[in-house]
Amino acid sequence: MDPVLTSHVREAGSTTVDAFLRRGGYEGLRKALGMAPAHVIDTVKASGLRGRGGAGFPTGLKWQFVPKDSPTPKYLCCNADESEPGTFKDHVLMERNPHLLFEGCLIGCYAIGAKAAYIYIRGEFYHVQRVLEAEIEAARARGYIGKNIFGSGFDCEIYVHRGAGAYEAGEESALLESLEGKRAQPRLRPPFPAVVGLYGCPTAINNVETLCSVPSILTNGPEWFAALGPEKNGGPKLYCISGHVEKPGVYEASMHVTLRELIDGCAGGVRGGRPLKAIIPGGSSTPVILPDQLDAQASFDGLVKAGSMLGSAALIVMDDTTCMVWLAENLLHFYRHESCGKCTPCREGTDWLTKILHRIEHGEGSMRDIDLLQDVATNIGGKTLCPFGDAAVAPVLSTIQHFRSEYEAHVREGRCTCPSDWRVMD
Numbered sequence: 001m002d003p004v005l006t007s008h009v010r011e012a013g014s015t016t017v018d019a020f021l022r023r024g025g026y027e028g029l030r031k032a033l034g035m036a037p038a039h040v041i042d043t044v045k046a047s048g049l050r051g052r053g054g055a056g057f058p059t060g061l062k063w064q065f066v067p068k069d070s071p072t073p074k075y076l077c078c079n080a081d082e083s084e085p086g087t088f089k090d091h092v093l094m095e096r097n098p099h100l101l102f103e104g105c106l107i108g109c110y111a112i113g114a115k116a117a118y119i120y121i122r123g124e125f126y127h128v129q130r131v132l133e134a135e136i137e138a139a140r141a142r143g144y145i146g147k148n149i150f151g152s153g154f155d156c157e158i159y160v161h162r163g164a165g166a167y168e169a170g171e172e173s174a175l176l177e178s179l180e181g182k183r184a185q186p187r188l189r190p191p192f193p194a195v196v197g198l199y200g201c202p203t204a205i206n207n208v209e210t211l212c213s214v215p216s217i218l219t220n221g222p223e224w225f226a227a228l229g230p231e232k233n234g235g236p237k238l239y240c241i242s243g244h245v246e247k248p249g250v251y252e253a254s255m256h257v258t259l260r261e262l263i264d265g266c267a268g269g270v271r272g273g274r275p276l277k278a279i280i281p282g283g284s285s286t287p288v289i290l291p292d293q294l295d296a297q298a299s300f301d302g303l304v305k306a307g308s309m310l311g312s313a314a315l316i317v318m319d320d321t322t323c324m325v326w327l328a329e330n331l332l333h334f335y336r337h338e339s340c341g342k343c344t345p346c347r348e349g350t351d352w353l354t355k356i357l358h359r360i361e362h363g364e365g366s367m368r369d370i371d372l373l374q375d376v377a378t379n380i381g382g383k384t385l386c387p388f389g390d391a392a393v394a395p396v397l398s399t400i401q402h403f404r405s406e407y408e409a410h411v412r413e414g415r416c417t418c419p420s421d422w423r424v425m426d
């Protein structure tokens with residue numbers, strides 16, 4: 001598949017509005033503005049575009065949920081928080097193809113009847129914020145952002161808001177709280193953001209890659225987009241590949257691609273030709289799977305069949321030197337730190353899990369600790385205010401499921417039994 005989202009990202013000067021216009025930029029917006037907003041939504045629905053932020057919810061349907069008639073303003077929020085471990089695709093799009101994101105935001109705003117889009121960007125991405133703000137000015141100077149875009153009567157502004165750098169701020173309702181100047185803690189739902197969102201007004205929240213996928217649907221047609229991938233998994237897709245591979249990076253492919261093709265073909269195979277031990281296919285919130293799933297399709301539906309999820313399409317590849325207890329402890333350290341603390345099972349449970357994992361990993365655990373881990377994790381999953389709780393327990397439950405013997409060996413031998421030559425033991 002020829003790259004759609006990343007075709008020019010390696011070329012010098014690819015970020016400018018002139019370069020974007022030379023490759024047909026803002027044509028999707030021009031087309032959209034010649035259509036009725038409802039027709040734009042129908043076109044996105046027909047393409048089958050599913051959100052690239054993790055859950056894979058159909059974008060057109062999400063836009064349709066925003067009420068047509070609203071006495072208050074409506075908003076579109078672009079989720080550019082990108083804090084999931086292993087995930088580093090959205091910042092490439094923003095840094096190297098910012099006008100594609102603006103075009104997607106403007107089309108989304110037109111479709112739902114909003115006059116403003118907020119790009120909520122992760123706190124650490126200050127260099128990307130500078131690119132976005134400079135290019136917003138350049139687009140405004142050309143009349144693509146602001147009043148009466150393309151003489152259509154459509155007015156729309158785009159604002160960049162930098163968060164303080166919290167994983168939980170990427171959860172959509174926590175993002176809205178943060179945008180309103182409050183702590184990034186989730187809201188109770190219903191009501192959902194489509195009806196009561198930013199400042200209590202109807203709001204659509206979409207991931208960066210999702211919005212960047214929209215212009216090509218308008219320019220090339222929904223059928224073209226759908227045909228790029230398997231049924232219900234259409235369009236181009238960015239994969240972040242990290243861990244023990246020769247060439248980690250962001251790769252664009254159709255969702256026909258398999259995990260094997262991504263790891264061996266794109267990323268050059270496992271580092272040093274070592275045996276593959278496990279894969280996290282969709283960012284740290286998705287369950288670990290084994291090499292026997294290498295031929296699974298790396299699509300939303302393919303990875304569910306394989307026992308995991310596409311999530312943010314962040315493949316973390318692990319060779320045989322990786323200790324699975326260490327992996328779980330490392331990730332729980334992250335989740336414990338990032339829990340927003342609003343609900344007890346997550347706040348207390350992530351701390352508890354971290355302590356038990358630390359005991360086992362450092363040779364001080366008991367066999368009972370392994371069952372306790374499972375018990376505590378099971379009492380967090382599905383019992384929290386937001387999906388963070390499920391994300392936090394995925395590494396614990398899936399490593400126990402597939403590598404229980406490794407946990408038991410830690411307890412029996414009082415030490416790690418992996419060939420962990422690269423790890424610093426403390």
Ligand SMILES: Cc1cc2nc3c(=O)[nH]c(=O)nc-3n(C[C@H](O)[C@H](O)[C@H](O)COP(=O)(O)O)c2cc1C
Binds near residue numbers: 171207391
């Ligand atoms: C803890 C947590 C963190 C999240 N972080 C992000 C993020 O950084 N970027 C993102 O697009 N979605 C993130 N999501 C998913 C969003 O809540 C939401 O589903 C997504 O932005 C919707 O956009 P989409 O429909 O385009 O995928 C996160 C969800 C959770 C529970």
Ligand code: SF4
Binds near residue numbers: 388
């Ligand atoms: S699950 Fe965790 S992150 Fe989500 S609301 Fe509860 S405490 Fe906060």
